Amino acid sequence: MDxxxxxxxxxxxxxxxxxLVLEAIRRSRHHTTAExxxxxxxEQHPQIDPSTVYRNLEALEELGLVTHTHLNDxxxxxxxxxxxxxxxxxxxxxxxxxxVPMASLEPLAARLRRDQGFEPDLAHSAIVGICRTCRSVxxxx
Amino acid sequence: MDxxxxxxxxxxxxxxxxxLVLEAIRRSRHHTTAExxxxxxxEQHPQIDPSTVYRNLEALEELGLVTHTHLNDxxxxxxxxxxxxxxxxxxxxxxxxxxVPMASLEPLAARLRRDQGFEPDLAHSAIVGICRTCRSVxxxx
DNA sequence: TTACCTGCAAACTGTTTGCCGCTGT
DNA sequence: ACAGCGGCAAACAGTTTGCAGGTAA
Numbered sequence: 207m208d209x210x211x212x213x214x215x216x217x218x219x220x221x222x223x224x225x226l227v228l229e230a231i232r233r234s235r236h237h238t239t240a241e242x243x244x245x246x247x248x249e250q251h252p253q254i255d256p257s258t259v260y261r262n263l264e265a266l267e268e269l270g271l272v273t274h275t276h277l278n279d280x281x282x283x284x285x286x287x288x289x290x291x292x293x294x295x296x297x298x299x300x301x302x303x304x305x306v307p308m309a310s311l312e313p314l315a316a317r318l319r320r321d322q323g324f325e326p327d328l329a330h331s332a333i334v335g336i337c338r339t340c341r342s343v344x345x346x347x
Numbered sequence: 348m349d350x351x352x353x354x355x356x357x358x359x360x361x362x363x364x365x366x367l368v369l370e371a372i373r374r375s376r377h378h379t380t381a382e383x384x385x386x387x388x389x390e391q392h393p394q395i396d397p398s399t400v401y402r403n404l405e406a407l408e409e410l411g412l413v414t415h416t417h418l419n420d421x422x423x424x425x426x427x428x429x430x431x432x433x434x435x436x437x438x439x440x441x442x443x444x445x446x447v448p449m450a451s452l453e454p455l456a457a458r459l460r461r462d463q464g465f466e467p468d469l470a471h472s473a474i475v476g477i478c479r480t481c482r483s484v485x486x487x488x
Numbered sequence: 489t490t491a492c493c494t495g496c497a498a499a500c501t502g503t504t505t506g507c508c509g510c511t512g513t
Numbered sequence: 514a515c516a517g518c519g520g521c522a523a524a525c526a527g528t529t530t531g532c533a534g535g536t537a538a
Contacts, residue, residue, distance in 0.1 A: 221492090221537075261494085295465045306462075310462060314451075314452065318447070323482065324436045327477075334467070335467035358517080360516090395519085397502095403518095406518095
């Protein structure tokens with residue numbers, strides 16, 4: 207999806223700050239935080255305020271160009287919307303995270319649709335638990 | 348599990364504030380927030396500080412008497428640990444929440460254990476999506 | 489020209505922490 | 514008597530908001 211087209215469709219404007227935010231998200235390989243995006247942009251453009259980053263993340267999400275997910279902390283993670291969707295497994299013991307293909311989650315989605323009439327977004331929040339490594343630790347902490 | 352027994356096992360003490368927090372959680376039918384617990388306690392004991400409530404929630408969780416879950420906001424929800432575990436479905440459109448039996452989630456849990464070696468806690472965070480009612484709204488907002 | 493957008497500063501929410509005197513055991 | 518605990522006030526992190534001037538279209 208093209209930025210300018212999407213912007214015009216919603217009467218929004220193209221600004222330097224807006225394209226820098228989008229570019230920063232596109233460049234980061236994994237999920238980033240608003241703070242990280244702001245930090246990187248401010249290396250080159252120190253006058254750009256973090257609040258502008260937050261406002262533009264919201265705008266870009268309304269445009270359907272980016273989305274956010276939640277791992278196991280209170281920080282919002284951002285990524286481009288046109289990337290392959292996947293679930294997240296986060297270990298509460300060691301904090302490690304791994305991705306899981308949507309196909310693995312689809313049977314549950316189908317079940318929730320059928321039994322509860324609920325259309326789940328299983329990519330939106332991480333599944334918390336204990337990872338393989340931490341499970342195998344004897345009496346581990 | 349008995350409060351006093353659990354306390355002694357960890358060298359913790361029985362205080363009025365501690366039992367009030369536990370009692371408040373036991374009395375609330377659904378998931379409550381720390382603020383709500385503090386508010387109720389302070390109706391009768393205005394001198395008890397919210398920070399004490401937070402500290403005791405943590406202590407009671409260490410004792411295994413209470414646990415917390417996360418719905419679709421950044422607020423921690425507390426409930427007694429000896430209640431039947433269940434998952435949560437939260438609608439991102441209308442905010443409604445419904446419970447889902449662990450049995451419905453168990454096939455996914457089994458799959459994650461088998462394929463990823465990951466032991467998920469599917470009761471810990473809500474599954475976000477669109478509920479039956481909001482799905483059926485024509486062009487809905 | 490007129491919405492929309494920005495930087496700045498300040499507010500906000502939920503939660504945590506340091507201090508120090510008090511209290512359960 | 515002494516570790517754990519409580520009240521108080523302040524700090525904290527992540528995020529949001531009000532304002533007034535600036536800029537894309």
